[in-house]
Amino acid sequence: MCNTVAVTRARWTSETVPLPPHALAWLSQRVGLGEPLPEVPVVVPPSELTEDAFTALEAVCAVSVEDADRLGRAGGLSYLDLLRHRGHGELAVPDAVVQPASPEEVLEVLRVCVEYDIAVVPFGGGTSVVGGVEALRGSKSAVVALDLAGLGRLVSVDPVSRVAVLQAGITGPEAEKLLGEHGFTLGHVPQSFERATIGGFAATRSAGQASSGYGRFEDMVESVRVATPVGEWVAGAAPASAAGPDLKQLVLGSEGLFGVITEVSVRVRPRPSAPRYEGFVVDGWEAGVSLVRSLAQAGALADITRLSDVDETEVALEMAGSKADLVKKYLRLRGVKQPCLVILGWECRSRAATVRALSGRKVVRLGRAMGASWLHGRFNGPRQRDALLDAGVCVETLETATHWSRVSELRDAVRDALVAELGNPVVMCHISHAYETGASLYFTVLVPRDLGDPVGQWGRAKAAASDAISRLGTITHHHAVGRDHLPWLEKEIGAIGVEVLRAVKERVDPTGILNPGKLV
């Protein structure tokens, strides 16, 4: 009872990047290393998909109940997911993987799943770090992962309007390759870029590293095509409209609860001819926040605008090894007491405008080598997590956004909450998405893993930090809600907000097959 699934996606685990010796030395001294986690074998439960349901699904598209395929779609890539795949915590494994090859087949799969009362978890790159693709079955008899890898076509390009229609299963690099053949770029490069998909970007309101220039993913979307249990829904049409509420904005961020996004029409731009990335340093976090705010409010942001706090800057320089010694010496010579690294990158925006806005401000230029160094390592974070786990380190990230007047208060509150819960963690923070009215804050936490209760250790820290975040900002700026942020959602959107989401959900997914246990 098995039908080949075209692409078996590997987990990050197989792409792990080892930590260099100087990094291990720093970790040992600053964070502290722990014992490797005992490997507990992962048991894949037998598929509970019935023979009838399998046959009905197989009549539509490729289906697999192989352990390896199912395990490959069991959850995302959060720290807790990594622990679960090492046998710690409860791993939810889908009963089957289905892989439709067209929007029409997605509709058909949903029809079958309604008929057989099977839960459906849309699965793109599987990079959720908030439990967004956990294979929960809710009240259903079985749950399938609906893998979108078969929806990989560039459907159309309108070079005059600069609009392209991309299918949902296209990954970041694939999108750039397909659009590049027409001279265009999407410019959407989140850290998950290498394997996250167009559908996932849309379903989670993703924000790329160059969001200051290209906008958040939702800013690029002209329309979305969605397969729902009640039929096909196309939301969005013109470049702008007053034809009622913007329903496209209801699909964006719906995390597979309202339907499966099958195609996305996006605004594209010409490929940058001479991208340029530079490093700068300011003295102290407040000076950095003030600098980024002034750039944002003057309309002079670089496409990539990133400010690290003192701790993150220290780690970045440590990780650069001996190469960074000259930089540290130079900064001391320039009298910089609390170096905060600023990375600016120009792809489509005017560098001249940023440079003009920087003039007269106390900024130390480190030049293009530092920019190149950031660019080189921009996707490394997720890949090093397994190596950190092996070194006995708990590593996870948190993120939020708030208005400028609360940015520093929020940063302090999150740090305080993490310290209170974890003892003596290393907490690094950066701003990587700036707006006229505020900015994102992104935290990376490192702490020796609690061997006795690694799941509980992070669970408590996450809850404490989320309480702080929820008090002063949004519970998530670009990671989405999933299962992990659910307890804080109602505080943010209110009881009526939750009711509105439920009303929409009940209308488009009356039997509740879509992605149970997430968002609402």
Next chain:
Amino acid sequence: MCNTVAVTRARWTSETVPLPPHALAWLSQRVGLGEPLPEVPVVVPPSELTEDAFTALEAVCAVSVEDADRLGRAGGLSYLDLLRHRGHGELAVPDAVVQPASPEEVLEVLRVCVEYDIAVVPFGGGTSVVGGVEALRGSKSAVVALDLAGLGRLVSVDPVSRVAVLQAGITGPEAEKLLGEHGFTLGHVPQSFERATIGGFAATRSAGQASSGYGRFEDMVESVRVATPVGEWVAGAAPASAAGPDLKQLVLGSEGLFGVITEVSVRVRPRPSAPRYEGFVVDGWEAGVSLVRSLAQAGALADITRLSDVDETEVALEMAGSKADLVKKYLRLRGVKQPCLVILGWECRSRAATVRALSGRKVVRLGRAMGASWLHGRFNGPRQRDALLDAGVCVETLETATHWSRVSELRDAVRDALVAELGNPVVMCHISHAYETGASLYFTVLVPRDLGDPVGQWGRAKAAASDAISRLGTITHHHAVGRDHLPWLEKEIGAIGVEVLRAVKERVDPTGILNPGKLV
């Protein structure tokens, strides 16, 4: 049985601007004048609000059942509205006007209206041109206009984040005055600016004349506070968020169907220190479209970017009278065969960037006098409509937006539809809102009025034009749906889109008191 309503809003009628002699002469020759419409007295039906309901409402806030107050909130300012107020067509007059003075009082009014089963039409500036504030009662026993003039406070200003909270009843000029005291501007200046309100801007997804610089109104909104029959709903929080769908975008454009917007938190900007407006001419519509598109796609738009077609340019020059003779001569000398006027204005954006993008393009500069002339007359359109009616001319506007690759096809299709229906109308068109992927199109139609059936004459023309619009663009770029665009909404948002709106409506307004007969 009457309680004073604080502000009796006058209709445009009292602010009408007479047509200068040369305009009348041009109209007579080019359009043709008709007989003034026979004045049919408007009969105000007696209020059907019950004594009990009146008493219950009066316990909350000011209420009036005076004919003048009710007539002043009977519909908006479309051509059909103007005809209705002259006794042609059916005028829907609310049974009372209620004027709460706080968000809490609005909630209370809704509670009373649910209890007494009374329909509620939120009423701001009353400038809807699509029947959005028609006092329809649906299945209810009575209908009240909920006048928001009492919600006129600037609630707060956060100068660091550049965010201000404005109450819904504040008009455009009032907002600028209140924010100006803090050195800020909203920069939202639609043609209805002088009397339209913050709540109305939000409820209809308004776009101002400087939308290229400041964005559409929805782009400025951080959050909205809404009174609904099931309680208060605050949608939106952080500058950006991935905490589920953007529910704020569901309130924006909801046209009073989901609740009464009571406060709006908006992004503000410093007041421009040296605004500058200039006129240019290009030779031919296609050259103009190409120019505006290139500015939009290069990120070099002026804040105000407006391109008139040949017909609109001709009328603009005619209306300028003898002052324009020199311009016409100059254009002939420069070999311009089909002059299309371009108005560019810089308030917050960089003029240098636009000028750089213009270099090498065939553009005739007319200088700042032409810019000043546009600025001077920017709000005149609505004020001249009564004078045109008096001259026997049917005058109305239509608008849409589409992608660049269809802009000219859409313009031609609308013109053709209007000509087929109206004989020999003057149809003028301009682009006034440009995006990377497309632009708005705004049409002004002038034709001698059909004395026998003035309502039917425009109704048929509107339907024919709307069919053409609906085929190639959005049914409305910034006028909203109201009652008039309702027949074309489902084609645009689909059956599921309509169902989603209904689902939300039923959840937040279970008895259906809010603005019946509009949007869904």
